[in-house]
Amino acid sequence: MAVALYAGSDRSSTTAEGRVTRHSFSFGQHYDPDNLGFGPLVCHNDDELSPAAGYPDHPHSELEIVTWVLEGALVHTDSTGARHVVEAGRAQVLSAGTGIRHSEVADPGSGRCRFVQAWLAPTAAGASPSYVLGEAPPRGSALVEVAGGSGLPIGTTGARLLVARLSPGASVTLPDEPRQHVFAATGAVSLDGLSLRSGDAVRIEDEPGHVVTADVETELLVWSFGTLGG
Known part of the structure; x- marks a missing residue:
């Protein structure tokens, strides 16, 4: 099927103290051999954290x-030495490379935190770990490259994250990619x-x-891949 709808209510979820994570793909104990990823995208998690809750120090590699x-x-x-408070409307890219440790917790002074996190397979293994933080794109009806393309650099060739903040009735045309x-x-x-x-x-x-087309005020996240490979 060229266009397939995946209802948010059908996502598996993981609940721990102070956090709820909803998974778009097979993840951890929620193994689904028919939903392992989409191209190089192997994880798309939607997290809600209570103040000061989150993920203590843990490792990643080759993501x-x-x-x-x-x-x-x-x-x-x-473990690169980076420490940042990432506010709403901003993006970060952590290239795990040969190995990195990191932690992520909701800023206690900013209340509840919600974020979407994607993991992608890198095009080439063996890179040095790195971290970069991006400014918030301007509000408006256009799709703005946040990562990949003219956005923050990522080590997955052809992958782009685009974000649009749409007013009711505003429309965007999705990228001309496969x-x-x-x-x-x-x-x-x-x-x-489809709604x-x-x-x-x-x-x-x-x-x-x-x-x-937005029916109401909407924040839209689009991952676009320039190749069907993966």
């Missing part, structure tokens, strides 16, 4: 980890007769040029 904060602020620390993951992070949109509410996604293969 490109892209985080977009939707609400509140996320405190990131890692594989896309479209996620309604907040609000509600319509796409070719997406917060947490819903569509996966599109080899059928570019779709138009997305």
Whole structure:
């Protein structure tokens, strides 16, 4: 199917003290051999954290980890020496490379935190770990490259994260690329007769040029891949 709808209510979820994580793909104990990823995208998690809750220090390797904060602020620390408070509307890219440790917790002074985090397979293994933080794109009806392309650098060739903050009735045309993951992070949109509410996604293969129209104020996250490989 060229365009497939994935309801947010069908996602598996993991609950721990102070946090709830909703998984778009097979993850951890929620193993699903029919939903291991989409191109190089192997994880797309939607996290809600209570103040000061989150993920203590833990390791990663050979992953490109892209985080977009939707609400509140996320405190990131890692073994490269980076420590940043990532506020809503900003993105970070952690290239784990040969190995890195990091922690992520909700800033106690900013209340509840919600963020979406994607993991991608790198194009080439063996890179040095690195971290970069991006400025918030301007508000408006256009899709803005946040990571990949003219956005923050990521080590997955052809992968781009684009974000649009849409007013009711505003429309955007999806990129002219063969594989896309479209996620309604907040609000509600319509796409070719399909209705997406917060947490819903569509996966599109080899059928570019779709138009997305916001029914209400919406934050839209689009992963676009310039190749069907992966």
